[in-house]
Amino acid sequence: MNTKEKILAEGLKLFNKDGVENVTTRHIASEIGISQGNLHYHFPNKNEIILALFDGLMEQLMAARRHNSAEVFRKEEVLESMKQNFLIMQSYRFLFKDNEVVWRRLPAIRKKMIALLDQKKLEIKSIIAEYVRHGIFREDISQVQIDFLADQFIFTISSWLTASEYLGVGNKASYFAVYTFRQWLPYLTQDEMKKWEEML
Amino acid sequence: MNTKEKILAEGLKLFNKDGVENVTTRHIASEIGISQGNLHYHFPNKNEIILALFDGLMEQLMAARRHNSAEVFRKEEVLESMKQNFLIMQSYRFLFKDNEVVWRRLPAIRKKMIALLDQKKLEIKSIIAEYVRHGIFREDISQVQIDFLADQFIFTISSWLTASEYLGVGNKASYFAVYTFRQWLPYLTQDEMKKWEEML
DNA sequence: GTCTATACAGCGATAGAC
DNA sequence: GTCTATCGCTGTATAGAC
Numbered sequence: 299m300n301t302k303e304k305i306l307a308e309g310l311k312l313f314n315k316d317g318v319e320n321v322t323t324r325h326i327a328s329e330i331g332i333s334q335g336n337l338h339y340h341f342p343n344k345n346e347i348i349l350a351l352f353d354g355l356m357e358q359l360m361a362a363r364r365h366n367s368a369e370v371f372r373k374e375e376v377l378e379s380m381k382q383n384f385l386i387m388q389s390y391r392f393l394f395k396d397n398e399v400v401w402r403r404l405p406a407i408r409k410k411m412i413a414l415l416d417q418k419k420l421e422i423k424s425i426i427a428e429y430v431r432h433g434i435f436r437e438d439i440s441q442v443q444i445d446f447l448a449d450q451f452i453f454t455i456s457s458w459l460t461a462s463e464y465l466g467v468g469n470k471a472s473y474f475a476v477y478t479f480r481q482w483l484p485y486l487t488q489d490e491m492k493k494w495e496e497m498l
Numbered sequence: 499m500n501t502k503e504k505i506l507a508e509g510l511k512l513f514n515k516d517g518v519e520n521v522t523t524r525h526i527a528s529e530i531g532i533s534q535g536n537l538h539y540h541f542p543n544k545n546e547i548i549l550a551l552f553d554g555l556m557e558q559l560m561a562a563r564r565h566n567s568a569e570v571f572r573k574e575e576v577l578e579s580m581k582q583n584f585l586i587m588q589s590y591r592f593l594f595k596d597n598e599v600v601w602r603r604l605p606a607i608r609k610k611m612i613a614l615l616d617q618k619k620l621e622i623k624s625i626i627a628e629y630v631r632h633g634i635f636r637e638d639i640s641q642v643q644i645d646f647l648a649d650q651f652i653f654t655i656s657s658w659l660t661a662s663e664y665l666g667v668g669n670k671a672s673y674f675a676v677y678t679f680r681q682w683l684p685y686l687t688q689d690e691m692k693k694w695e696e697m698l
Numbered sequence: 699g700t701c702t703a704t705a706c707a708g709c710g711a712t713a714g715a716c
Numbered sequence: 717g718t719c720t721a722t723c724g725c726t727g728t729a730t731a732g733a734c
């Protein structure tokens with residue numbers, strides 16, 4: 299690991315632990331045993347470290363996407379991919395838990411994050427539409443409710459790291475992956491509901 | 499409004515607007531036209547201002563509670579009381595949006611907030627139990643799912659101010675009061691579902 | 699209660715030597 | 717690439733006069 303990578307790794311660790319507003323370039327530097335001047339050689343300022351970490355998050359999320367279109371709608375696949383995404387988010391949790399602080403410093407991150415979520419919303423809508431087509435969802439679900447389900451989904455994936463503090467379940471990625479699925483249960487046909495419950 | 503109240507009002511305004519980490523005692527003082535020294539006469543430090551504001555939130559939430567037990571389970575009452583609670587939360591939004599920052603500075607607030615939510619969970623469970631007793635909920639809802647609904651409720655009320663940023667609906671208290679109710683819809687009997695939808 | 703003045707610490711960032 | 721040294725600024729908090 300070169301110095302630049304060390305800075306990013308330690309920065310991530312400290313931001314997650316102590317919060318963006320409490321971590322200084324001095325802390326990061328001293329923790330990995332380099333001088334503050336050296337750190338500033340690699341990153342001109344703190345914001346650039348945060349930005350690089352955010353790029354790391356985006357990269358990992360992109361890398362985790364599945365594209366084998368045949369399998370992409372299978373519930374087991376969706377759940378598994380959800381868990382993986384949640385684990386990635388968890389490792390960059392300061393970007394979500396301290397999102398307001400980060401956004402105030404770097405409005406560009408806010409824009410990208412919202413764009414990402416907008417895209418996720420489209421993806422989930424197409425998955426739900428697929429389930430409706432295959433008769434997995436109840437017949438009496440209106441489009442309004444489908445849209446509401448998509449909103450619920452965005453709500454969950456954007457805020458589960460915040461909510462986990464209140465719910466006292468810890469940052470359990472798999473708990474909230476299951477949680478996301480459980481929100482859909484009452485919309486399923488009775489038959490499918492049983493199958494899904496067995497999976498969860 | 500005396501000086502102490504002015505400090506609190508301006509503090510709330512600035513914390514909501516610029517974030518706890520960016521607002522200084524100097525800002526608050528100069529904004530209301532007093533000296534920083536004077537401010538520190540009334541509040542020894544920034545944390546005490548935050549603490550006093552948190553007490554204000556708790557006080558307002560307590561004052562908004564209904565106790566006329568006959569009406570307390572009517573869905574219209576519950577929705578209305580939800581909206582009022584959400585409006586109060588919205589006026590103290592920095593305590594929720596920047597909850598991590600606040601909690602790091604004042605761990606005592608974290609404890610009280612979690613205790614508050616735990617109590618809300620009990621309240622909502624008793625409301626749901628009442629609905630189950632009256633046959634408003636579907637018969638086939640298991641206890642696990644009831645507990646899940648309560649968790650969903652806590653998730654929503656704790657994190658809606660965070661999520662509203664991602665969902666792009668603004669901090670609309672009434673939107674999320676309705677949102678909370680809509681989560682229950684698929685658990686209702688068909689008959690009740692229609693009545694509820696008319697209300698929302 | 700309110701003011702001015704000031705002490706003090708910590709942060710971000712840069713300069714210049716090696 | 718890495719170091720030491722240092723500047724300028726901002727934030728919290730206190731002292732002492734009115």
